[in-house]
Amino acid sequence: MSARILDGKALSETIRDEIKSEVMLLKEKHGIVPGLAAILAGDNPASRIYVSKKAEACDQAGLHSETLTLPASTNQVELLDHIHRLNSDSRIHGILVQLPLPDHINENELLLSVSPEKDVDGFHPVNVGRMVIGKEKSFLPCTPLGIQTLLVRNGVETSGKHVVVIGRSNIVGKPMAIMMMQKAAGADATVTVCHSRTRNIADVIRLGDIVIAAMGKAQFVKADMIKPGAVVIDVGMNRIPDATKKSGTRLCGDVDYDAVKEVAGAITPVPGGVGPMTIAMLLSNTLKSAKNSL
Ligand code: GUN
DSSP states (O other), X not given: OOXXXXXXXXXXXXXXXXXXXXXXXXXXXXXXXXXXEEEEESOOHHHHHHHHHHHHHHHHHXXXXXXXXXXXXXXXXXXXXXXXXXXXXTTOOXXXXXXXXXXXXXXXXXXXXXXXXXXXXXXXXXXXXXXXXXXXXXXXXXXXXXXXXXXXXXXXXXXXXXXXEEOOOTTTHHHHHHHHHSSSTTOOOEEEEEOTTOTTHHHHHTTOSEEEEOSXXXXXXXXXXXXXTOEEEEOOOEEEEXXXXXXXXXXXXXXXHHHHTTTOSEEOOSSSSHHHHHHHHHHHHHHHHHHHTO
């Protein structure tokens, strides 16, 4: 039997409508419009698309948004100056530094310079620490938060379940594992993290009641790695050759979707699964930051 499709696009639209209503209320009651500033340094084509999608989503939901598009030659001091200015700009409640940054930039120093109270990506060590401790005040990183929200709002039980996270990045794998192990609603799971050095990785993945694939390898997760009925979340965004497309390529995830959907109980598509949820969570975190500023 074919798996239930977890439609991130549809859910993200519902959430963005909810945010739009809250943004209107905040403006009426307190005269505040939540504002997001995105910094895009360099000419990574995927980053350009992500940032323009984020700005478009802000416009639709009534948030103020600014995008700083800077050349790849921008130096560390110039980037730090922009961040310091945005930290003290009262119209801006969220600051996002799009990753990856050009090679000559010290990413850690930049992420540290963003005020933790405006760090809507949840990348500042203060927010990472708050997340690990399980403090409500933290901004949770948008992709793991989007996945958790997708599970909860689709009624997927996580308590006591075995969640297998594939990939150990700071943006997805590590925070996802921490969030799912918390003593909290939408969590309370037993978590295993596997990665490129994991032995017998197929056997480990097969233990998962919920499998979250986030290692950036096109169609790595095959049908025989999935326990029948498991929930499969695909974070991958890979371009692969496809002669039937005008561009000669198509997007695909880290999961061999057509085969895995015949084994899984539920699955996210690519595109239309995790990606739109990430953007909705960015708006949600910016709204949260604006409310915190009251
Ligand atoms: N690059 C890939 N994913 C993300 C994200 O969630 N936030 C930022 N700032 N950069 C990214």
